[in-house]
Amino acid sequence: MSVFEVIGRLPDVQTVRDRSRALAMLDAIVCRERGYRYYSFDRSWSKDQELASMTDGSGNDYSIAFSAAGAYARAFDHESPMTPWRSDPLETWPGLFGSVPEVFRPLIVEPAFCEWEGTPRATVCFWRQAADAGWSTGNLDVPSESEDADGAEWLFDVLVAGTADAYRVFAEEYYEVPLDLAAVQHVHDLKPLTAETVSALNREAELDDLADDIAQIGYPA
Numbered sequence: 001m002s003v004f005e006v007i008g009r010l011p012d013v014q015t016v017r018d019r020s021r022a023l024a025m026l027d028a029i030v031c032r033e034r035g036y037r038y039y040s041f042d043r044s045w046s047k048d049q050e051l052a053s054m055t056d057g058s059g060n061d062y063s064i065a066f067s068a069a070g071a072y073a074r075a076f077d078h079e080s081p082m083t084p085w086r087s088d089p090l091e092t093w094p095g096l097f098g099s100v101p102e103v104f105r106p107l108i109v110e111p112a113f114c115e116w117e118g119t120p121r122a123t124v125c126f127w128r129q130a131a132d133a134g135w136s137t138g139n140l141d142v143p144s145e146s147e148d149a150d151g152a153e154w155l156f157d158v159l160v161a162g163t164a165d166a167y168r169v170f171a172e173e174y175y176e177v178p179l180d181l182a183a184v185q186h187v188h189d190l191k192p193l194t195a196e197t198v199s200a201l202n203r204e205a206e207l208d209d210l211a212d213d214i215a216q217i218g219y220p221a
Helices: 003-009 013-030 102-108 157-161 164-174 181-188 195-201 207-217
Strands: 039-042 050-055 061-067 070-076 124-129
Touching (some): 013 070, 013 195, 039 207, 157 164, 164 181, 181 195
Antiparallel strands (some): 039 050, 070 124
16 A cells, blocks of 8 residues: 555544544653654644654654644655665655645755755655645655555554554554553543543553643643
């Protein structure tokens, strides 16, 4: 499943934003060390943008910038045949950014999304403007040598699935801890946190200790 199938399965921008906040809050509870979290969300990433992000600690990541204009996403699979590192000098995949609307184009060269010398760090790019009926991606050919050549399927799998159980399965493997599905569902539904819910997800976590994470994520109080 390439980016074309992924964007066909993604819901509207607000739902993607809500799912992203839920994933970030779940990770904040399950993993108290910020530097080791898989999912994050920053409601104050810039003056007028929020940022959902994923990093797996092995060189793969994604970012979704939310604003009044809509949402812009880029992702990077370091083993993809579409990596900019396939050539010297580095070069992004043909067509990856050619159709990006003007309102999102500054994000293509955002330093946080680029390699040290300025080349965009991406094998996936898609977007949705506020008035659009669906998500869009560039006019590009994804290599057919594998079913997930650009990495879009596995990079966005939990976000696309959009279920509490999808996060539970991911987290139990990634963090190697058992999770209570009802507690995961509580956070996935963006219900106000309780001490009981937090304890059910991480016995070493305290609700009062999550204040900064709640504020950064913009999780409903």
